[in-house]
Amino acid sequence: MEFGLFAPYNESVQLLGNWNQWKPMDMSKGPDGWWRSNVDLKDGDYLYKFRVKSLSWFAAGKTLDVFDPYALQVTDEKEESTVVHVRGGKRVDISYEWKHDDIPLPTNRDMLAYELHVGEFGGKTKGVFKDVIERLDYLADLGINCIELMPVKEFPGKGWGYSLRSLFAVENTYGRPEDLCRLIDEAHGKGMRVVIDGVYNHANSESPLTKIDYEYWFYKDNPDPPELHWGPKYNYGKYDEHLDIFPARKYVLESIQFWVEQFHIDGIRFDATRAIKDFDTMRELTAAAFAKIGGIKPFITIAEHVPEDPAITDGPMNAAWHDSWAHLMQAVICGKEHDGCKHDALDELESKSNPATNGYKSADRFINYITSHDHDRAMYILGEHARIFDDAAFRRLKLGMSILMMSPGIPMIRMGDEFGFSHQKTLDRVPLDWKLLDNESNRGLMEHTQRLMRIRRENDSVRGDSYQAVLKDQARLLFAFKRWNDAGNVVLVVANLKDEDAGGFEIKDAGIEDGTWRDAIHGNDLHVSGGLLRDAIGASEVKIYVKHL
Numbered sequence: 001m002e003f004g005l006f007a008p009y010n011e012s013v014q015l016l017g018n019w020n021q022w023k024p025m026d027m028s029k030g031p032d033g034w035w036r037s038n039v040d041l042k043d044g045d046y047l048y049k050f051r052v053k054s055l056s057w058f059a060a061g062k063t064l065d066v067f068d069p070y071a072l073q074v075t076d077e078k079e080e081s082t083v084v085h086v087r088g089g090k091r092v093d094i095s096y097e098w099k100h101d102d103i104p105l106p107t108n109r110d111m112l113a114y115e116l117h118v119g120e121f122g123g124k125t126k127g128v129f130k131d132v133i134e135r136l137d138y139l140a141d142l143g144i145n146c147i148e149l150m151p152v153k154e155f156p157g158k159g160w161g162y163s164l165r166s167l168f169a170v171e172n173t174y175g176r177p178e179d180l181c182r183l184i185d186e187a188h189g190k191g192m193r194v195v196i197d198g199v200y201n202h203a204n205s206e207s208p209l210t211k212i213d214y215e216y217w218f219y220k221d222n223p224d225p226p227e228l229h230w231g232p233k234y235n236y237g238k239y240d241e242h243l244d245i246f247p248a249r250k251y252v253l254e255s256i257q258f259w260v261e262q263f264h265i266d267g268i269r270f271d272a273t274r275a276i277k278d279f280d281t282m283r284e285l286t287a288a289a290f291a292k293i294g295g296i297k298p299f300i301t302i303a304e305h306v307p308e309d310p311a312i313t314d315g316p317m318n319a320a321w322h323d324s325w326a327h328l329m330q331a332v333i334c335g336k337e338h339d340g341c342k343h344d345a346l347d348e349l350e351s352k353s354n355p356a357t358n359g360y361k362s363a364d365r366f367i368n369y370i371t372s373h374d375h376d377r378a379m380y381i382l383g384e385h386a387r388i389f390d391d392a393a394f395r396r397l398k399l400g401m402s403i404l405m406m407s408p409g410i411p412m413i414r415m416g417d418e419f420g421f422s423h424q425k426t427l428d429r430v431p432l433d434w435k436l437l438d439n440e441s442n443r444g445l446m447e448h449t450q451r452l453m454r455i456r457r458e459n460d461s462v463r464g465d466s467y468q469a470v471l472k473d474q475a476r477l478l479f480a481f482k483r484w485n486d487a488g489n490v491v492l493v494v495a496n497l498k499d500e501d502a503g504g505f506e507i508k509d510a511g512i513e514d515g516t517w518r519d520a521i522h523g524n525d526l527h528v529s530g531g532l533l534r535d536a537i538g539a540s541e542v543k544i545y546v547k548h549l
Contacts, residue, residue, distance in 0.1 A: 001041050001084070001091055005050045005068065007212050008033025008243060015039070016065070017048035018081075024051055033243055043088065047081040056214035066208035067166075069251070072177045074169045077156040077206065094262060096181040100189035105266060108300050108318065109364040109463050111146040111193065112453055113412035114139060115372055117160065118152060118174050121415055123434045129179040133186055142418060142446070143453025146193040148269055150373060152180060156204060159427050160373060161197075162271060163204040163231055167255035177263075184264055195267035195300065196259065200252050200285065201275035202231040209251070216240075217248045228275045236281045249281070253288045260292040260299075267300035269321075273312065274305055282316035302367060310359035313366070322366040322409060325352045329370045332497060333378065333400040334386035343497065346479050350469040353407045353481070363408035363465045370400045371414050378414075379422035392499055394420060394441045395540035398448050399495065402542035405452040406483065406493045408467050419446040455520045455544060461485040470510035476502050478537070482510060490547040492517070492533070499540045507533040517545040 003015050005027070013035040014024040027035040027050075035050075054064045067074045072093050073083035085092045106112075122131025132147075139147065151161030154169035161171065170177045184194045203210065209217045210232050218232040234248040259265055268289060276282055286301045293299045303317040313320050328349060331341035342348075351357045360366045371378045382388040382396055397420060404411050415421075416432045419442045423430050436442040456462050461483040470492070471480035477497035484490045492512065496502045512533055517526045519535075521544055526535060537543055 001086060002036055002038050003027075003048065003068075004034045004036045005052070005212075006034050006070075007052060008240070009213060009216070010035075010052055010055055012053045014051040015048060016051055017046055019046050041086050043086050046084050046086065047075065047079075048084060049081050050208075052212050054211055054213070055216070056211055057220055058214070059211065064211045066211050067169075069166060069208045070168050070254075071166070072169055074154055074166065074172060076172060077165070094177045094181060096178045096185075098181070098185055098264065100185050101264065103188050103191060105188065105191065105193050105298055106145045107298050107364075108410065110457075111300075111410050112144055112456065113146040113148050113195070113367065113410060114142075114144040115148045115150065115369075115412055115414045117150045117373065117415065117429075118171075119158060119161075119429045120431050123431045125431075127174070127429065127431065129175040129183045133183050136186055136190055136192070140190045140192065142450050143457065144413075145191055146195060146266070147187055148195045148412065149197060151197045151199060151271075153199075156206065158429050162199055163202075164199050165204045165207045167200075167252065168258060180263060188264070193266035193298070195269055195302070196263075196265050197271055198256070198268040199271045200234065200256075201272050202233050205231055207232070217251065224275055228272070230272075230275075233275065236276070236278065249284065252285065256285060256288045257292050260289050266298065267302065269302040269304065270317065271304055272306075273303040273317070274307075279312065279316040282312070286317060310361070310365070313360055319365045319367055319410065320360075321372070322352075322358075322360075322368050323374075325358075325366075325409070326369050326371065326375070328352060329400055329403065330375070330378070330381055332403070333370065333396045334382060334388070335396070335497070335499060336386055338381070338385055344474065344477055346469075346472040346474060346477075349479065350472070350481070353409075354467040354469075355408050355465045356467070363463070364410060366409045367412050368404055368407060368409035369412040369414065370404055371417060372412070373414065374425070376425045377421060377423050378417050379420045380424055383422065384424070388499075391441065392540070394445050395499060397445055399497070399540045399542055401445075401449050401452055402493070402544070403495055405449075405456050406462050406491065406542075406544060407481075408462075408465060408483075411456070413449070418449040419443065451521065455491075455546075459483075459489055459491050459546060460487065461489040461491050468510070470507055470512075471505070473505070476505075478502060478505055480507055480510075482512075488547070491520075492545040492547075494535075494537060494543045494545075496537045496539065496541050501539050502537050504534065504536045513547060515547065517547055520544040520546050 119127035331338040
């Protein structure tokens with residue numbers, strides 16, 4: 001077996017393994033900057049690490065042990081060893097046979113996304129990939145066709161995973177690489193895409209690259225403002241003239257292509273792209289992913305760019321999180337000003353929802369959500385900030401879910417919000433309480449969300465760019481908008497943003513065709529005559545009307 005470590009300017013590197021009781025073995029460096037050593041090994045599972053004379057500013061000249069930065073499996077942060085499997089006289093990184101690569105997957109515009117943290121999703125179990133596999137049927141029945149996984153690469157502790165020790169290794173507490181392959185493959189078998197979180201702006205301070213030669217990959221002094229300091233920042237501008245490479249870019253690009261190729265992922269959500277800044281660099285990272293896809297299946301790159309700049313979706317990335325819309329929707333469901341946003345800003349709700357006015361050019365370029373992992377949960381916001389509880393809180397969440405699913409943009413639900421799981425934002429793991437679904441109110445919210453997703457799937461018009469506000473009643477806070485396509489599919493959405501019965505309302509002068517319209521939520525028919533639609537709407541209620549073709 002050949003073992004190698006890329007450390008082009010270090011004076012010495014040794015290989016240590018449990019096959020010889022961790023006795024150090026000297027390695028030889030080639031002109032390409034790789035240190036190599038060959039070891040005769042029988043079939044089996046082994047542990048190894050490298051001993052490096054560090055060039056890092058904090059440990060210059062000291063000897064440090066590091067795991068393999070390119071390995072797929074490493075042990076916990078205390079032992080910091082690399083796992084290697086030898087089968088049939090060869091190194092085997094992943095032994096998994098893919099079964100569902102031929103299943104058609106939804107396009108970007110058709111995605112219904114679900115942000116999922118593996119460590120929390122299983123509830124009070126271990127929090128592993130197998131927990132997610134066991135609940136794929138639940139997600140499919142809900143209507144989800146895209147899972148957005150929070151970081152699943154190797155990170156220390158039991159947090160969210162945004163401080164990575166490696167861009168290649170799979171988080172060891174979640175399971176083996178084969179377990180992740182199976183999760184993705186089984187999701188594909190149910191017609192679901194899998195998007196992963198990619199953290200390419202910074203690393204964990206104990207990652208191998210920081211110990212080998214810190215300034216070769218990272219800035220010694222982080223040039224970003226303090227609020228963007230999360231760990232060693234990759235220096236994408238660092239150029240090695242001798243080897244003609246950009247070291248940080250090389251490592252990140254290789255990781256992106258490896259994960260696309262080996263794990264068959266369907267997209268990457270790029271964390272905190274404000275910290276990467278340079279659009280040209282991001283274009284290069286995106287191009288690396290698409291180069292491995294080769295146009296054979298849908299793929300998406302999503303920027304978490306806060307504060308927002310829609311320009312990032314015009315080349316560097318395919319889409320971006322629509323965070324300003326989320327903050328506005330949090331105010332809407334609270335029925336009061338929240339986090340600087342006003343709940344009754346109907347003009348702003350119209351402009352931020354419409355691709356013609358919100359800067360994103362098309363609906364498949366932005367991801368809408370009410371909350372993400374960066375916010376308190378929606379039910380918690382209602383209770384803590386708006387003092388709304390019980391039935392009223394569930395009405396407000398149904399209101400928010402309805403607007404989310406019927407508005408332009410790719411909708412995303414944070415796991416658990418579909419049934420009203422409540423908790424304050426914390427970096428600690430908070431397992432989902434699946435027993436809440438035994439309660440009528442929680443299950444009713446989940447079923448309402450399920451119904452909304454079905455309506456979205458069945459009506460092409462709500463997945464496109466069309467959007468027209470047809471009612472803005474500021475006094476009663478009634479807000480209505482129309483969606484349509486060229487094939488005659490028209491959907492009319494009327495929302496009562498107040499938690500009090502609004503009684504009757506009229507929609508006119510909105511190009512509404514005469515004939516029978518279906519109330520898609522309740523299943524009732526409504527007759528429109530003379531272009532006038534009349535109906536009544538209750539507290540926090542949303543009516544969704546579909547024109548019968």
